[in-house]
Every structure is written in structure tokens, then in C-alpha cells.
Amino acid sequence: MTSATVTRKGLLRLPTFSATQWGPGLVAALVGMFLLVVLVLPVAKVVYVAFQDPSTGDLTIMNFVDFFNASLFRESFINSFYVSAMSVVFATLIALPLAYFTTRFNFGGAAIIQTLGVIPLIMPPFVGAVAMQLFFGENGSINLLLYDWFGFTIPFMEGLNGVILVQSVHFFPFILINLAASLQNIDRSMEEAALNLGSSGMRLFRRIVFPLGMPGYVAGASLVFLKVFDDLGTPLLLNINNMLAPQAYLRISSVGISDPIGYVISVILVVFSLFSLWVSFLALKGKDYATTQKGGGGLLKRDLKKWERIGCYGVILLILGFVMAPHLALFILSIASVWSFSPLPDGYTLDHYAEVFQSAGGYISNTLLYAGLAGLIDIVLGTAIAYIVWRTGIWGRKALDFLAMGAVAIPGVVLGIGYLRSFYEVEVPFSEVPLASVWGVIVIALAVRRLPYALRACVAALAQVSISLEEAAESLGANKSRTIRKIVVPLMTGGILAGFVTSFATAAVELSATIMLVSTESDAPLAYGIYLFMQSAAGRGPGAALGIIAVLIVGLGTYASHKIIERTKRDRAVDQQS
Amino acid sequence: MTIHSDSKGIKIENVGLRFGETEVLKGVNLNIEPGEFFAFLGPSGSGKSTLLRAIAGFGPNPSGRILIGDRDVTGLPPWQRNVGMVFQSYALWPHMTVRKNVAFGLEERKVPKKEVERRVEEALDLVGLSHLAERRPSELSGGQQQRIALARTVVVEPQVLLLDEPLSNLDANLRVQMRRDILQLQRKLGLTTIFVTHDQEEANTTSDRMAVLSDGVIQQIGRPMELYDNPKNRFVAGFLGSANIIDGEVRVDAKGPAFVSDKGLVLDFRPHAEGPGSLVFRPQNTFIRRSDSSTDNCLEFAGKVVYREFLGSLIRYGVEVAGHLLAVDEMHRIGLEHVGEGADVSLCVDLNQTVLVNA
Ligand SMILES: Nc1ncnc2c1ncn2[C@@H]1O[C@H](COP(=O)(O)OP(=O)(O)O)[C@@H](O)[C@H]1O
Ligand SMILES: [Mg+2]
Numbered sequence: 001m002t003s004a005t006v007t008r009k010g011l012l013r014l015p016t017f018s019a020t021q022w023g024p025g026l027v028a029a030l031v032g033m034f035l036l037v038v039l040v041l042p043v044a045k046v047v048y049v050a051f052q053d054p055s056t057g058d059l060t061i062m063n064f065v066d067f068f069n070a071s072l073f074r075e076s077f078i079n080s081f082y083v084s085a086m087s088v089v090f091a092t093l094i095a096l097p098l099a100y101f102t103t104r105f106n107f108g109g110a111a112i113i114q115t116l117g118v119i120p121l122i123m124p125p126f127v128g129a130v131a132m133q134l135f136f137g138e139n140g141s142i143n144l145l146l147y148d149w150f151g152f153t154i155p156f157m158e159g160l161n162g163v164i165l166v167q168s169v170h171f172f173p174f175i176l177i178n179l180a181a182s183l184q185n186i187d188r189s190m191e192e193a194a195l196n197l198g199s200s201g202m203r204l205f206r207r208i209v210f211p212l213g214m215p216g217y218v219a220g221a222s223l224v225f226l227k228v229f230d231d232l233g234t235p236l237l238l239n240i241n242n243m244l245a246p247q248a249y250l251r252i253s254s255v256g257i258s259d260p261i262g263y264v265i266s267v268i269l270v271v272f273s274l275f276s277l278w279v280s281f282l283a284l285k286g287k288d289y290a291t292t293q294k295g296g297g298g299l300l301k302r303d304l305k306k307w308e309r310i311g312c313y314g315v316i317l318l319i320l321g322f323v324m325a326p327h328l329a330l331f332i333l334s335i336a337s338v339w340s341f342s343p344l345p346d347g348y349t350l351d352h353y354a355e356v357f358q359s360a361g362g363y364i365s366n367t368l369l370y371a372g373l374a375g376l377i378d379i380v381l382g383t384a385i386a387y388i389v390w391r392t393g394i395w396g397r398k399a400l401d402f403l404a405m406g407a408v409a410i411p412g413v414v415l416g417i418g419y420l421r422s423f424y425e426v427e428v429p430f431s432e433v434p435l436a437s438v439w440g441v442i443v444i445a446l447a448v449r450r451l452p453y454a455l456r457a458c459v460a461a462l463a464q465v466s467i468s469l470e471e472a473a474e475s476l477g478a479n480k481s482r483t484i485r486k487i488v489v490p491l492m493t494g495g496i497l498a499g500f501v502t503s504f505a506t507a508a509v510e511l512s513a514t515i516m517l518v519s520t521e522s523d524a525p526l527a528y529g530i531y532l533f534m535q536s537a538a539g540r541g542p543g544a545a546l547g548i549i550a551v552l553i554v555g556l557g558t559y560a561s562h563k564i565i566e567r568t569k570r571d572r573a574v575d576q577q578s
Numbered sequence: 579m580t581i582h583s584d585s586k587g588i589k590i591e592n593v594g595l596r597f598g599e600t601e602v603l604k605g606v607n608l609n610i611e612p613g614e615f616f617a618f619l620g621p622s623g624s625g626k627s628t629l630l631r632a633i634a635g636f637g638p639n640p641s642g643r644i645l646i647g648d649r650d651v652t653g654l655p656p657w658q659r660n661v662g663m664v665f666q667s668y669a670l671w672p673h674m675t676v677r678k679n680v681a682f683g684l685e686e687r688k689v690p691k692k693e694v695e696r697r698v699e700e701a702l703d704l705v706g707l708s709h710l711a712e713r714r715p716s717e718l719s720g721g722q723q724q725r726i727a728l729a730r731t732v733v734v735e736p737q738v739l740l741l742d743e744p745l746s747n748l749d750a751n752l753r754v755q756m757r758r759d760i761l762q763l764q765r766k767l768g769l770t771t772i773f774v775t776h777d778q779e780e781a782n783t784t785s786d787r788m789a790v791l792s793d794g795v796i797q798q799i800g801r802p803m804e805l806y807d808n809p810k811n812r813f814v815a816g817f818l819g820s821a822n823i824i825d826g827e828v829r830v831d832a833k834g835p836a837f838v839s840d841k842g843l844v845l846d847f848r849p850h851a852e853g854p855g856s857l858v859f860r861p862q863n864t865f866i867r868r869s870d871s872s873t874d875n876c877l878e879f880a881g882k883v884v885y886r887e888f889l890g891s892l893i894r895y896g897v898e899v900a901g902h903l904l905a906v907d908e909m910h911r912i913g914l915e916h917v918g919e920g921a922d923v924s925l926c927v928d929l930n931q932t933v934l935v936n937a
Contacts, residue, residue: 187669192656192663195636196657197657197682198686199683199686
């Protein structure tokens with residue numbers, strides 16, 4: 001969030017667009033129409049149906065009354081809230097020391113911490129969920145050992161605890177990144193001024209450092225809340241059904257798309273998403289506490305005493321253990337022949353991979369196709385929107401930006417339900433197949449879900465292209481569209497490519513919208529395949545193998561995107577010098 | 579606000595300081611009188627901030643001793659020194675109102691609430707900004723932030739006041755106003771003050787005395803005009819104002835001592851020193867000889883005008899004399915006859931206006 005606002009400031013520049021140039025206008029209109037059909041209308045439909053009497057079609061709030069009258073739904077609501085809040089608490093416990101260590105101390109472990117901040121993100125939480133049970137479950141490795149040695153067990157994975165553990169281990173980087181950025185922006189003179197006026201130690205921390213870091217923390221924490229509240233995959237795979245997103249899914253998939261409860265839940269999910277985003281917005285609004293400035297002295301870091309250093313490494317290793325656990329467990333599971341009631345598997349085998357390559361090749365090729373297309377759509381839309389919003393004066397361009405970014409607030413389940421409802425009645429021309437069951441709809445859903453991230457990458461890339469480069473081309477006789485084609489887009493390539501890879505990698509493991517839209521197994525992508533495999537005890541091995549493949553795809557994607565960004569930066573630096 | 583009748587002096591004894599391998603301060607000795615307005619002047623990177631911060635207790639531990647009054651503060655943490663510091667960036671805390679910012683130091687000193695209120699009010703009055711007490715720092719202009727930073731520091735009645743380039747983030751007009759205000763405030767409170775700047779005009783106009791620093795070494799200490807008129811070495815001569823500097827040496831032969839420049843120019847005067855040195859004189863004391871000008875006590879140069887610049891109040895000529903490029907300033911007035919580029923001219927400097935300094 002922070003980075004987007006920063007780039008925006010840098011981009012402020014009077015539009016050079018003139019009314020005689022209709023090309024960008026036409027593109028803006030097309031993009032707007034597209035977003036209307038694939039985002040606004042489906043979501044509006046969901047909201048509308050939530051307030052509709054299922055039999056008469058009249059507007060009513062009875063559906064909501066029914067929802068809150070049923071104890072299962074009340075419980076689900078409370079559980080979702082509880083799990084999200086607790087995940088924020090635990091994610092904070094993980095992120096706080098890490099952020100503090102890296103930003104305040106001269107500390108050799110900074111590289112480990114940065115890695116720690118990325119590792120979880122390359123594996124969607126649901127993929128590791130089942131494997132985590134083998135480590136932390138009632139009869140998992142840790143508890144077996146604990147019982148043998150000390151005679152007690154810890155209910156890490158029992159009921160909602162499991163969801164909380166898996167989610168906090170996965171989502172803490174959001175807090176880490178935002179909080180570290182906040183702390184990093186506190187100029188040393190802020191603290192020195194306080195020292196100079198007689199403050200020190202915990203008082204200084206409480207009165208100066210903590211409040212200055214707060215906005216970043218709140219922004220990160222509200223994102224974690226939103227993500228956990230919306231997530232469908234993790235509870236589903238852990239077999240926890242009494243939460244909101246699983247209930248929505250189960251109602252729609254078992255009772256049918258006319259059951260109003262799924263829509264009511266969708267509305268609640270959207271409201272909470274918007275609420276979290278609003279909190280995050282409020283936290284950051286008017287609090288540009290970046291205090292590093294001219295004449296300032298950079299960050300105040302201090303050296304650690306020996307025992308402090310040992311303590312730091314101890315904490316980091318403990319956290320590292322938790323963070324690596326899903327990956328490790330998943331890997332072991334993928335090569336285990338039999339693994340139950342023992343700390344480690346009885347034997348090892350590559351059979352699961354063999355099986356996956358024989359029978360699940362379809363999942364992989366579907367994934368590459370869907371995620372590739374979604375990524376492509378995203379960067380085309382992202383580039384167009386970025387340009388329209390930041391380099392033209394087209395009427396309504398802010399709305400376009402808002403729409404595209406607004407997809408952040410729409411949970412996958414809600415989008416899935418919206419598509420089912422909106423496109424089920426529409427049939428593909430010259431056939432009787434409902435549009436909603438065509439695999440292309442999955443691609444569109446993935447593209448919409450990832451669009452905000454791709455857009456942000458494109459905006460960042462555009463910010464790198466100075467407007468004077470464009471003006472130079474125009475003054476030499478190139479018209480608007482030729483300038484965009486020959487100057488702007490080539491210069492944005494690195495950033496756009498990075499955006500594509502990120503979209504691709506994350507779309508490849510999306511489950512919540514996909515699971516609603518897959519109509520036949522032959523159309524299913526990886527994420528859905530993992531879900532299917534993990535349903536049965538026998539399928540866990542191959543499921544884990546498939547999970548490892550997914551992790552590889554996402555990991556390589558993330559790495560590639562990182563490399564591309566680095567390389568672009570380096571090339572730019574060279575350009576500047578010569 | 580209490581007027582300090584018992585201001586404390588600052589003694590710096592043989593202070594050295596290094597960042598890892600690099601030695602940033604070398605053998606600094608300094609004696610600042612109680613109530614004095616003292617400036618550290620020097621180019622960027624010369625160690626001014628480092629020295630100031632060492633007095634406040636920031637940065638690596640220095641060697642040597644630092645005394646405030648009779649109290650040896652070497653090794654004390656910053657929060658026990660009672661030294662007021664105003665940061666170049668002001669360092670106002672963005673999450674607190676102006677009032678909260680100013681009250682901070684008093685609260686840390688556990689001053690009773692009523693008294694905090696009264697003293698904050700007084701301090702804000704002192705800088706003339708009581709009406710902005712409830713604003714956030716981000717809602718203030720640069721000059722207002724500067725005043726608040728000052729108020730925040732003086733409200734705790736520190737024994738000395740340290741200002742690190744306090745004017746550098748302000749625009750030119752405000753800078754002049756602000757430096758007067760700071761001086762006035764200092765006089766009113768009688769606070770011993772150190773003012774760090776790289777701008778000689780600021781140092782000249784404000785300070786009672788100043789120290790010129792270069793490469794972590796104090797080059798010279800004295801009143802501003804003393805330093806300008808009698809620079810002790812080539813660095814000080816060149817750093818303060820514009821100067822014509824002719825490097826060379828004093829040679830003694832049969833006729834007695836004479837100054838010979840490194841380009842072989844022999845100057846017709848009888849120096850009292852011997853060995854390598856530089857002859858220094860100011861452009862405004864150098865004249866292009868017109869037919870009517872007198873030649874008493876005159877050190878003469880023959881040269882050619884290579885450029886002419888109109889600087890507003892002055893016309894500056896560049897005159898090449900035997901490979902040395904000398905600057906000559908003439909006061910501009912309407913109707914003054916200019917010498918053209920390429921003209922051969924004869925220059926004159928009053929010998930009393932020249933200084934021979936160590937290389
Ligand atoms: N934290 C630091 N680490 C290493 N070197 C430093 C540090 N701070 C200052 N220096 C070095 O010390 C020298 C003096 O710096 P400083 O006191 O800031 O100069 P001034 O204030 O006169 O511009 C410079 O060469 C600078 O590079
Ligand atoms: Mg400095």
C-alpha cells in the first residue's frame with residue numbers, strides 16, 4: 001500500500017493528453033466496460049440476490065435475519081472473526097521481533113530475516129495445511145515427541161487452532177514488511193532529540209518509536225485480517241466447516257446457487273474486507289511519518305551485546321522453525337511411503353511424483369494455460385490503466401483506477417458465486433453450455449483477482465519512465481500511440497514482465513474462486529487438484545507432490561520477478577551514468 | 579523563561595574521534611566562555627556535526643575530555659547531560675502536537691503538570707507561536723518548525739545550546755530573519771551557544787567568536803573579523819571570503835629576503851618570514867591603476883584582463899599576472915569606465931592589506 005502511494009506522489013504531473021487524441025479514450029472505455037462486466041455486475045448481482053426473497057424475488061432483509069437466527073451461521077461468523085483476530089495476534093508475535101531486530105540493531109541475521117519474510121508467501125496456506133497436521137497435529141511428530149519426553153501434548157492443530165497456526169505462519173510477512181518499512185523511515189534524529197531531552201530506554205520506545213511505527217503496523221495487520229477472513233482453502237483442507245467462507249462454499253455447492261445464505265455470507269465477507277481496507281487507509285492517511293530527511297542522520301542502529309545476540313538468534317531460529325514447517329512437512333509427505341503415528345515416515349519413495357506425472361499432468365498444463373492467460377490479461381489491462389490514469393486527462397480515469405484496485409476487496413468466494421450466478425443463465429452462442437462452466441471464466445476470475453497487484457507493478461514501471469522522454473518523442477514527430485508503443489512500453493518492459501510473473505505465480509495456486517468455477521475435472525487446475533487429492537488419506541502423498549510442484553512454480557516465479565526488477569534497476573543505473 | 583545568570587562554559591580538551599578506521603576529529607582543544615555565541619565554521623565533511631554531537635553525547639565515544647562548566651560529561655549518556663540540541667532536520671515528532679513536542683522534555687524530567695503548562699506557554703510565547711500550539715508539525719512552515727524546535731529545546735533550560743546548521747533548510751530571506759531571531763533569543767537567555775554552519779556569512783554575522791574546521795582539525799579560533807584580516811594559514815585565507823593567493827617562498831639572497839612565487843614571479847617587498855608561504859590579499863583591496871591613482875606603499879603587478887563579470891554591486895575582473903589569475907573587484911556605479919577584456923593593466927595592492935601565511 002505504502003509503495004503505491006509513494007509512487008503516486010512522484011508521478012504527479014500535468015496530463016499532456018489533448019482531446020483530439022481519441023485512441024486512449026477508446027481504450028479507457030473498453031477497459032471500463034470489461035471491468036463493469038467481469039467485476040462490478042457479478043458483485044452487484046451477489047449483493048442484490050442477498051437482499052432478494054428467493055421465492056418471490058422481492059427485496060427483503062429476511063435472508064440476513066435467517067442467517068443470524070441460525071446457530072451454525074452465528075457460530076461461523078464468530079469463528080471467522082475469532083480466527084482472523086487471533087491470526088493477527090500470532091502474526092504480530094512473529095513479525096514484531098523480526099522487524100525490530102532488522103531495523104534497530106546492527107545485526108548479522110538481517111539476511112535470514114528477509115528470507116523469512118518471503119518464504120511463506122511462495123506457498124499458499126492451504127497447500128501446507130494438511131502437511132502441518134503431520135508435524136503439529138494431535139498425533140503429529142512434535143506432539144509424539146513431547147508426549148514421549150515430557151508426558152504432555154499441545155493442541156496446535158485442534159479445531160480452529162490449526163487454521164490460526166497455518167494462517168499466521170503464512171501471513172505474518174504482511175505485518176513484517178509494513179512495520180519494517182515504518183520503522184525504517186524513522187530518522188535517527190527523532191530518537192536523538194528525545195535522548196537529548198532526557199528520555200531513554202523503554203520510555204523512549206513507548207513515546208517515540210512505537211507511535212511512529214504504528215501506522216505501518218495497523219496497515220499490515222488489517223491486511224492480515226482481511227486475508228484470513230476471506231480465505232476458503234485453509235479451513236476447507238483442515239476440514240473446518242464452521243467458518244464463513246466454507247459455509248458459503250458448502251451452501252452453494254451442496255444446496256445450490258439459488259440458496260440465499262451463500263449470498264448473505266458473501267455480503268458479510270465484502271463488508272468486512274472493505275472495513276479492513278478502510279482501517280488500513282485511516283491508519284496511513286495523513287500519517288506520512290517518513291521522517292528520514294535532509295540533514296537527518298539515517299537510521300539509529302545499535303550494536304548488540306553478546307548475550308543479546310544469542311537471544312536474537314534464538315528467537316529467529318524458533319520462528320524459522322515454524323515458518324519452514326509447512327514446506328518441510330509438505331516435502332517429507334511428498335516422499336513418504338507411510339507416515340502416521342510416528343515422528344518421521346516409515347520409509348521414503350518417489351512413487352507419488354511418478355503418480356502425479358502420470359495422472360495429474362492435466363492439472364499442471366491447465367494451470368500453466370490459465371495462469372499464463374490471466375497474467376497476460378492483467379498486464380495488458382494494467383499497462384493501459386496505468387497509462388490512462390497517470391498520463392492522460394481522460395474523464396473518469398480515477399474511477400477506472402479505483403475499480404481495478406477495488407478487486408482487492410472482493411474475496412475469491414464472492415467472485416466465484418457472482419460468476420456462477422451471473423453467467424449460468426447465459427449460454428455460449430450456438431450451444432447449450434452455460435457460460436459459467438467454460439474454463440475461460442476461470443481465467444477471467446483469476447485475472448480479476450490478480451489485477452490490483454499487476455496494476456501496481458505497471459504503475460511502478462510507468463513511474464520509472466520520465467514524462468520528458470515521452471515529450472521528446474512527441475516533439476520529434478511521433479504521435480501519441482506511436483510514442484506509447486515505441487518509447488513508453490519498451491521502457492516499462494522490465495516492470496511489466498515482473499508484474500506478469502507475479503500474477504502468473506499467484507494465479508497458479510488460487511483456490512477460492514477456482515473451486516467454485518471448476519465444472520469438470522478435466523478443466524481443473526493445480527490448486528483444485530491438490531484439494532481433491534488431499535481429501536483422502538491415500539491421496540495425501542500425491543497431493544503433497546503436486547503441492548511441491550506448485551511451490552516450485554510460485555518460487556521460481558517470485559525469484560524471476562525479483563531478478564527482473566533488480567536487472568531493470570541496474571540497467572537504469574547504468575543509463576544514468578553514461 | 580529564566581534568564582541564565584549562571585551560564586556555563588564549555589571546555590574541550592584534546593578530543594579525538596574515529597568512525598571505525600577513519601579519524602574524523604583530531605586533537606581538538608577549545609574553550610568556550612559562559613554566555614558566548616560561538617560558531618563552528620567549515621566545509622561539509624570537516625567534522626563540525628561530529629564535534630557538536632560529541633558534546634551532546636551522540637556518536638562514538640571520543641578520546642580526551644569534554645567539560646560543561648566544571649562538570650566532566652565525557653562518557654555520560656545524552657539524557658544525563660542537560661545539553662540542548664536543535665537538529666538540522668528539526669526532528670519534531672510528527673505524531674505529537676506542537677504543545678506535546680514542547681512539553682516532552684519537561685515531562686521526562688517529571689516536572690509537575692501545572693508548571694509544564696506554564697513553561698510550555700512561556701516557551702511558545704518566546705518564539706511567538708502560542709497560537710499554533712494545537713497544530714501538528716506537518717501543518718507548519720519550515721520557519722515555524724524551526725522556532726518550535728528551538729522552543730522545545732530551550733524550555734528545559736539546558737546549560738548550553740547546540741545548533742546544527744539550523745538555517746540550512748530555510749529559504750534565503752527567512753534565513754537572514756531567523757539568524758537575527760536566534761541571536762536575539764540567545765542574548766535574552768544568556769545561553770552559551772554553539773552554532774554549526776558552513777556559511778561564513780551566518781558565522782560572521784552572529785558569532786562572538788568562531789572556530790574554522792577542516793579535516794577534523796581546528797584551523798583557527800578568533801573573532802570573525804580577526805580571522806578574515808589575519809588568517810593563520812592558507813586554508814583559512816581561502817575559505818573566508820574571496821582571496822588572491824600567490825603560493826611561493828621567501829628566498830634570502832645578497833639583497834636580503836624576497837618573495838618568489840611558484841611561477842617565478844618575484845615580488846618587490848621585504849618579508850619578515852622565511853621559507854615556503856603564500857601571499858594573501860583580497861580582491862576589493864586590489865586596484866586597476868588608472869592615470870590618477872596614487873602609488874604609495876603599493877605592491878605592483880602587470881597583467882592582462884582575461885574576463886570581466888558584472889556581479890551587481892561589483893565588477894569583477896580576472897587578471898592574469900605571470901601565470902597567476904588574480905581577481906580584482908571594483909565597486910560598481912553608474913558611468914564607471916570599464917576596462918575591456920584583453921587590455922593590459924597594472925594592478926596595485928596596498929602592502930598593509932597583504933598577509934603572508936604558512937602554506
Ligand atoms: N556515522 C558515520 N559513520 C562514518 N563516518 C561518518 C559518520 N558520520 C560522519 N562521518 C564522517 O565524518 C566526517 C565528518 O562528518 P560531519 O561531522 O558530519 O561533517 P560536517 O558536519 O562538518 O559536514 C565526514 O567525512 C563523514 O563522512
Ligand atoms: Mg553537518
